[in-house]
Amino acid sequence: MSSPVYAVPARPVNGFRAALAGQSGFHAAHHTTARMVNGNMVVEADEAADTAAPRIITLSPTTSPGEDLLELALLADALHRCSPAPVICVLEYLPYSRSCRLTGERQALGASAFIRLLQSAPIDRFYTFDLHAGELLGFFSRQVCMLSTLPLMGAVLGSSSPDVVVGPDRGRYDDCRALAAALGCSFDLLLKIRVGHTDSSRLLGGAGQGIADRRIVLFDDEITRGETALHAIDALAAAGAQDITFATVYDFAFAEVRAKVLSHPCVTGMVTTNLGRPAEGTVNEHPAPYTVLDVAPLAARELGRHG
Numbered sequence: 001m002s003s004p005v006y007a008v009p010a011r012p013v014n015g016f017r018a019a020l021a022g023q024s025g026f027h028a029a030h031h032t033t034a035r036m037v038n039g040n041m042v043v044e045a046d047e048a049a050d051t052a053a054p055r056i057i058t059l060s061p062t063t064s065p066g067e068d069l070l071e072l073a074l075l076a077d078a079l080h081r082c083s084p085a086p087v088i089c090v091l092e093y094l095p096y097s098r099s100c101r102l103t104g105e106r107q108a109l110g111a112s113a114f115i116r117l118l119q120s121a122p123i124d125r126f127y128t129f130d131l132h133a134g135e136l137l138g139f140f141s142r143q144v145c146m147l148s149t150l151p152l153m154g155a156v157l158g159s160s161s162p163d164v165v166v167g168p169d170r171g172r173y174d175d176c177r178a179l180a181a182a183l184g185c186s187f188d189l190l191l192k193i194r195v196g197h198t199d200s201s202r203l204l205g206g207a208g209q210g211i212a213d214r215r216i217v218l219f220d221d222e223i224t225r226g227e228t229a230l231h232a233i234d235a236l237a238a239a240g241a242q243d244i245t246f247a248t249v250y251d252f253a254f255a256e257v258r259a260k261v262l263s264h265p266c267v268t269g270m271v272t273t274n275l276g277r278p279a280e281g282t283v284n285e286h287p288a289p290y291t292v293l294d295v296a297p298l299a300a301r302e303l304g305r306h307g
Helices: 016-021 065-082 110-118 134-139 150-160 170-183 227-238 255-263 296-306
Strands: 003-008 026-028 031-035 041-045 055-059 087-091 125-129 143-147 164-167 186-189 191-194 201-205 215-223 243-251 267-273 290-293
Touching (some): 003 016, 003 065, 016 026, 016 055, 031 065, 055 065, 065 087, 065 110, 087 296, 125 296, 150 170, 150 215, 150 243, 150 267, 150 290, 170 215, 215 227
Parallel strands (some): 003 055, 164 186, 243 267, 267 290
Antiparallel strands (some): 191 201
16 A cells, blocks of 8 residues: 655655655655635645555755744644544654754753654654754654665765765764774764854864875765865865765755865765755766765665554
């Protein structure tokens, strides 16, 4: 029995939902949203919601997570009322995931608050990918399964036989160690501090081992403004690296940021997934290749395995 796949927001953000709906055992489903005069949102699912198969909702990353959360909750409520079959949410990216530890006395713990609101919807199980910090799993009280895209990245990155995987900060220690183990190479870290409660950062120190003339994989979980990635690339280049592949799970970068990374004389490629907001088509205007990995087969396999 095929499971319907709904997308929140209803407008396309990336290619993940379409790719998942195209997998065996899944098909695309749709819902409508409308605004009343008083600003309330009305959500209605299509007839696919009446199935006895699990209903899947994918939550895509946008810059309006609060609006998306409301749409998700209303859609989950509609599906819950149509059939007793499970409602499953695939979080392509967990909003507020970087707000997982307190840096001030009176700050809200954004990730904890968002997950509590998320779990107030009638959703039976959650799937997520490569969380910014492993402790985020502890904020969930319902079933949650974290899927790793690192094996997919390792299969692609291994073709260039890298010598060392480098993380831009200590927060990527576990990821870099796992990726390096899969590639059969060493790993190292740069030292970075974040400037306040912002996306800005400042690089404090370089990698501990000699990296001159070695093939480098620079891995970070996401890129947005590009400050961390570009600082790290410059630091590695200054240390003698001439072959750097930048790998990231979530590419949220603006075109000009992505262009700076791909145009850097020491960058030989960029690898990402279709979970963020990657560039569409081929990025031909830059000398370094840009590769987008499809993680939908991974999600489909795990969804099918757990039923």
